[in-house]
Amino acid sequence: MATDVIVRPVLEWQAGTVTAIRTETRQTKSFTFALPKWMVHRPGQHYDVRLTAPDGYRTERSYSIASPPERVGELELTVELIPDGEVSPYMHEVLMRGDQLEVRGPIGGYFVWDVSLGGPLLLVGGGSGVVPLMAMLRHRTAQHSTVPARMLYSSRSADDVIYHDELDGLAARDRAFEAFYTFTRQPPAGWTGYRRRIDAAMLAEVIRPFDKRARVYVCGPTLLVESVANALVQMELPTEQIRTERFGPTGA
Amino acid sequence: MAGLISRGFLGRRRPAEVEDRLPPGQYLVTDFPVLSAGPTPHTPLDRWSFTMEGLVKSPVTWSWEDFQRLPTQTYTVDISCVTKWTKLDTKWLGVSVDTLLKAVQIDPAGRYVTAYSDGGYTTNVPLDEMVNGQAFVAYQFDDKPLEPVHGGPARLVVPHLYFWKSAKWIRGFRFMDKNLPGFWESLGYHIHGDPWREERYSGD
Numbered sequence: 481m482a483t484d485v486i487v488r489p490v491l492e493w494q495a496g497t498v499t500a501i502r503t504e505t506r507q508t509k510s511f512t513f514a515l516p517k518w519m520v521h522r523p524g525q526h527y528d529v530r531l532t533a534p535d536g537y538r539t540e541r542s543y544s545i546a547s548p549p550e551r552v553g554e555l556e557l558t559v560e561l562i563p564d565g566e567v568s569p570y571m572h573e574v575l576m577r578g579d580q581l582e583v584r585g586p587i588g589g590y591f592v593w594d595v596s597l598g599g600p601l602l603l604v605g606g607g608s609g610v611v612p613l614m615a616m617l618r619h620r621t622a623q624h625s626t627v628p629a630r631m632l633y634s635s636r637s638a639d640d641v642i643y644h645d646e647l648d649g650l651a652a653r654d655r656a657f658e659a660f661y662t663f664t665r666q667p668p669a670g671w672t673g674y675r676r677r678i679d680a681a682m683l684a685e686v687i688r689p690f691d692k693r694a695r696v697y698v699c700g701p702t703l704l705v706e707s708v709a710n711a712l713v714q715m716e717l718p719t720e721q722i723r724t725e726r727f728g729p730t731g732a
Numbered sequence: 733m734a735g736l737i738s739r740g741f742l743g744r745r746r747p748a749e750v751e752d753r754l755p756p757g758q759y760l761v762t763d764f765p766v767l768s769a770g771p772t773p774h775t776p777l778d779r780w781s782f783t784m785e786g787l788v789k790s791p792v793t794w795s796w797e798d799f800q801r802l803p804t805q806t807y808t809v810d811i812s813c814v815t816k817w818t819k820l821d822t823k824w825l826g827v828s829v830d831t832l833l834k835a836v837q838i839d840p841a842g843r844y845v846t847a848y849s850d851g852g853y854t855t856n857v858p859l860d861e862m863v864n865g866q867a868f869v870a871y872q873f874d875d876k877p878l879e880p881v882h883g884g885p886a887r888l889v890v891p892h893l894y895f896w897k898s899a900k901w902i903r904g905f906r907f908m909d910k911n912l913p914g915f916w917e918s919l920g921y922h923i924h925g926d927p928w929r930e931e932r933y934s935g936d
Contacts, residue, residue, distance in 0.1 A: 539758075540816050706881060724768060
């Protein structure tokens with residue numbers, strides 16, 4: 481778990497202006513912000529979002545960055561709607577193009593990957609846990625990197641797959657990238673691929689060409705992350721090559 | 733910046749007695765979210781030990797069995813994670829740091845503690861903020877053995893600081909003459925981490 485101490489600028493709140501809102505799935509939308517004080521980030525980092533009511537009441541949440549650092553001046557966050565949440569329903573139902581939202585970041589320095597770290601790269605995601613992994617892939621593409629990369633992505637059904645077209649398009653164009661999906665509730669008609677929760681056997685199949693050289697990033701619900709990380713340790717992958725980001729049943 | 737009101741945002745209010753216990757920017761949870769940077773270590777109890785070392789006259793190490801014989805206390809505390817959640821009235825059983833400190837003689841220069849864990853995690857806390865009932869090493873949560881995902885077999889709990897200071901999978905304290913940044917503190921998080929002053933990130 482060695483880390484380098486890097487001097488960082490103070491993270492100030494800034495008002496981002498919403499320039500685009502895109503519906504990704506029934507439960508997720510991507511929000512693009514123009515930032516007056518944009519800073520380069522490392523793929524995998526997140527931003528904090530702060531909402532303020534007229535009487536001064538405030539609340540904050542953290543959301544993973546979906547955009548690559550190559551998109552200068554802009555920030556894209558993909559946010560899952562938590563129906564009884566406080567911030568995600570506001571973003572999904574109230575926030576419009578032209579609105580301002582206070583954000584600060586980028587934050588976090590361990591669950592990050594950039595091309596300088598090399599590969600081979602295995603990205604394992606569950607649900608909206610795919611968001612920071614997508615920032616890594618988008619960065620890899622923007623850098624024309626040929627680092628071998630695979631994504632193993634668990635969703636309930638095909639309708640819940642975020643960035644589906646983009647991932648399929650990338651897999652079709654980029655011979656060094658492959659996407660593997662597994663569907664835990666409702667696989668699409670005629671689906672011949674995985675249709676269960678990610679388990680050790682599935683991981684072993686997907687990781688095979690990379691073997692113990694793989695750098696693995698795992699993001700998703702706690703149970704998924706625990707079982708994947710434990711399985712990787714059982715396979716004797718060095719623990720420093722396994723980086724995790726988790727979210728519990730409580731969202732935002 | 734202070735001024736921006738979020739158009740159309742009213743917020744989800746809680747009763748005042750709850751609201752008053754939520755540090756700025758935090759929201760209430762009733763479950764127990766899990767956040768860790770890497771795989772969960774699973775150290776067998778017969779290979780677990782707890783050590784106090786560094787600027788002490790002679791280091792001390794307890795086996796799991798010995799550690800269980802130390803006097804315990806129950807604690808009911810509110811905990812706040814830098815990722816914004818706060819959980820009220822969490823119930824722990826553990827050994828007060830005051831109790832542990834009776835076993836060593838600390839050099840007067842040893843004013844800072846690096847807590848270190850299985851898996852290589854570290855975090856730094858000033859000794860002043862670990863004494864007088866402010867911190868404990870817990871091995872039960874809600875009357876049950878502490879689960880590995882929550883830091884079991886034992887974790888440090890320093891409830892008045894953001895929860896990354898409450899190192900999971902704790903294995904020891906190293907007494908230091910300087911406030912050496914730990915794992916998250918080296919990655920842009922605040923050196924101190926007081927939720928009531930919203931000391932989330934370096935420079936806050």
